Amino acid sequence: xxxxxxxxxxxxxxxxxxxxxxxxxxxxxxxxxxxxxxxxxxxxxxxxxxxxxxxxxxxxxxxxxxxxxxxxxxxxxxxxxxxxxxxxxx
Numbered sequence: 275x276x277x278x279x280x281x282x283x284x285x286x287x288x289x290x291x292x293x294x295x296x297x298x299x300x301x302x303x304x305x306x307x308x309x310x311x312x313x314x315x316x317x318x319x320x321x322x323x324x325x326x327x328x329x330x331x332x333x334x335x336x337x338x339x340x341x342x343x344x345x346x347x348x349x350x351x352x353x354x355x356x357x358x359x360x361x362x363x364x
Contacts, residue, residue: 312357319350
């Protein structure tokens with residue numbers, strides 16, 4: 275049980291982020307709302323971050339992927355913030 279519970283949590287976080295990105299992208303293609311577009315990109319990047327957490331902590335524990343994860347998280351938030359600001363202008 276030592277590594278089973280963290281593994282399940284990391285996988286569920288990845289699955290949730292990926293499902294949110296998929297659902298937001300599907301809604302974007304139906305409604306063509308720009309906010310859905312930026313939100314889908316944000317969650318896709320967050321799913322990638324969660325996938326990197328799995329690789330970083332579970333698969334390759336001797337490789338430090340933390341800086342990459344932090345930059346991708348910053349990019350995900352910046353994409354969503356850009357979407358909020360750009361959508362506000364129009």
